[in-house]
Amino acid sequence: MSIVIHDVRWSAGGLMIVDGISIDVPAGKTLGLLGPNGSGKSSLLKLICRLRNVKSGVISLGSTDIAGMARLDIARRVALVEQQATTEAQVTVLDVVRLGRTPHRGPLTPWSAADDKAVTAALHHAGLQERAGQLWHTLSGGERQRVHIARALAQTPSELLLDEPTNHLDIQHQLEILSLVAKLPVTSIIALHDLNLAAMFCDRLAILHHGKVVAAGTPEEVLTEDMIAKVFGVRAYIERSAHHGRQHVQYRLD
Template identity: 60%
Template sequence: MSIEVHDIVWKIGKKTIIDGISFEAPKGKMLGLLGPNGSGKTSLLRLIAGLKRPHSGKVTLDAQDIGTIGRRSVARRMAFVEQHATTNANLRVVDVVKLGRFPHRSIFSGWTPADEEAVEDALDRAGILEKRNDRWQSLSGGEKQRAHIARALAQSPSELILDEPTNHLDIQHQIGLMRLVSGLPITSIIALHDLNHAAMFCDRLIVLQKGRIVACGAPHEVLTEHLLKEVFSVEARVESSAYHARPHIQYLR
């Protein structure tokens, strides 16, 4: 396992946000993180990415505590796309994506053909190759999100962490993004709101409630009518068949 979480606890003041969470992310697979607002998804992702330190427990990369690994070394292998990522400067799209190559370059190194190839491939995969020379402030919200994803892909990561990356995207690009991430030969952990997207694309799911794991397993094991009612407070029918093992959720009135 490349990413392992060992009994981590994280608090704000006296309030416990993440409460004794442990799991392993299957190497080369997509792990979906689900839960209602306030369940701790974003905090957990930031802990996994090493942007926060747990009050107890640890996150390990290949059995090494991420807190003992330098930020540059972590960034060479792990990319994190935040939910509300921003870029203030009015750069060209290609220049934003080039930022993803910084962990792989020294202060004295020049731009290499390998850097250029990584950036062009990332732009193409994220579906914004034709926007490469557009200015940042001219982009729509969805285009900005895809540019941030391209920047993450330009890091050539072994692990990819995404916090609700389909927000602000139309349905075509939501599906395209999920197909893209699920098809990458890397370990990915992705927080999602859309339960059907989680069922369609994720290999395994974790459901959080009040900072604790309440369900973990394959989509057909986790997404039950009982769980949807108890955790998400929705009435739904979960459908599957012998020909299509992944569940489909039909919401009821």
């Protein structure tokens, strides 16, 4: 396993946000985290990269408990793409992607050929080679998300965490971003709201509700009419897509 989460708990303000979650993510696979707002998705991602510390339980990268890892070592291995960020600085795409090399460089470490190679590869994976010199503020929302992913890839991570990467994007850019992530040679965990996009692009799903995992498995195992009604409070009809063979959720208004 690449990421192992065992009986993890985390609370804030006296409220249990992550409540005994256990999830295993095989190396090279993509896990989709689903659940209503406030179910613990974003908090769990921050716990995995140790931006927050678990109250109890264990999170391991491979066989190593992250509690015993230096933060710099975690940053060299795990990259987090948070919800869209903005900046007023006059920076280019290349400037932003180069920031991904920060965990690998000391304050006096000169820029190296290895850094150039990592940044070039990240731009290539994100399809941004032709936009390296373009200013950040001239990019569309979808392009900015690609830059965030490229910055994360420049860290050369083995695990990639994404918090609502398709939020506020049009459907074309949603499909482009998730297709990009699904093809990357890394282990990925993606927090999503859209059940159909999760079924299309994720190998496995975990549904969180009130900080607990209430279902985990393949999209076919997890996305059931009963589960959707229980967790999301809506009625749905499940069918198999003729195009990609995955589950497809049709919402019912009656």
